[in-house]
Amino acid sequence: MINLKSQITKPLAPRLILLIFFILFLPISQAFAENILVIDSDKQFNLAEHYFSTGEYFRAIGEYERFVYFFPEDERVELAMHKIGMSYFESKQFRKAINAFTAIIDKPNEFQVSSFKFQVSSFITKAYFMISKCHVKLNAPGAGITNLQNLIAIAEDRDVRDEVHYRIGWIYLETAAWDRARSFFGKISPENKDKYRLKKLSAELDRESSIPKKLPGLAGFLSILPGAGYLYCGRYRDAATAFLLNGALMYAAYESFDNGNEALGGLITFVGLGFYTGSIYGSISSVHKYNRTKNMGFIENLKRNTKIGLSGGLKNDGIAVSFQYAF
Structure with missing residues (x-):
């Protein structure tokens, strides 16, 4: 005699076990899913900013790099790349900082929207300035000057070119190359001479001949x-x-x-x-x-x-350059 009850029960057993497993573990899986932390671009960027502001630069570098990797289309990518360079600079790893700032210059301009062009240009300009500062910190002023001269070759904005001339002038001045310093200060446009306090700087620089010297x-x-x-x-x-x-x-x-x-x-x-x-x-x-x-x-x-402090005040929407005067 064929046991119909046995034939009906056997196929149902695996299904019944699966149903019981699903009923028992469904609440657990739902609770686990609710506890998963989803990081969006704002949270990731703010975490990197937190580490940067507290001076934990190596952690900041890691978080900024994750931001760039996971959110490559975000408009703050250039700012994050700049902060990576600044983190290396502040931790005195100047060669790595040079590489980080160079990556900004070499990065293809993927943002062709007219409202965003100014921000890209500002970060590239700032990258050139920071690369020059890194070379000076590495006791290679010649490389710093060459880098700034490369910026002059591509810069169309008069104010940018004047700032480059001012920075080169000071590099020469700090190496006691007085005549070369005067030459670059003299290239600053008449419109910006007052901003860079060239009248007072020239007057002070003329006293160079009175510096005591031995032979x-x-x-x-x-x-x-x-x-x-x-x-x-x-x-x-x-x-x-x-x-x-x-x-x-x-x-x-x-x-x-x-x-x-x-x-x-x-x-x-x-x-x-x-x-x-x-x-x-x-x-x-x-x-x-x-x-x-x-x-x-x-x-x-x-x-x-006489020296003006050219400090880059970074904001999320670009770079603000502030001028500090000594009186």
Whole structure:
């Protein structure tokens, strides 16, 4: 006899188990789904901004990069890329900052809407300025100047070109290249001369000729008499040490030769010549150090009295450049 009840029950068993599983775990899955955190562009960008504002720059970099990756069409992409560069700059990783700012310049302009062109242009301009600052921080002012000259080649806006000339002028000024600095300050348009306080800057810069200077050649010549070169530089303790040490070695060598001890006299003479030439070299180096110190003092005074602070005030809708004056 065929068991109809058995044949009907067997196919229903897997379905019944599946139904029970679904009924039991449906509330759990719904609760889990409700707890899933969905990150939109605003939340992601604000998280990156939070880390940047609190100085947690490495975390900020990661969050800005995620923002750029997940929301490539967002109009704040250039701002996020700029903040990545600024995060590297603030954490003193200047080479990585250069790479980050260069990525802004090299990025194809995907935004052709006329209302957005100004923002793209502003970030590219700011990227050039920051790359130049990074090169200066890396003690490569020449590379910083070359970068700014590249900006002059593509910039059509008069105000941008004037700011480039001003920045190049200050790079030359801070390396004590006075004439080159004057040349670039002189390229600023008449309309912006007052903004950059060129009248006062030129007047202060004309005092450059009054900076005290020492002559390296004269220091070397005076060092024929041990210690005199140091004395010329105002290093009286070093002058006394050089005079006494070289004098003692000369006397010791003379006594050795006079007593017939040529080997000892030759050794002392060899050592004495080392100290003697070192004294001459040290005197010349002291002159260069003296001149650098006086130049830096003059430059620092110029900064306090005449330099405009060009700080980029970043906003979500672009870049605002503020001018700070010293009175």
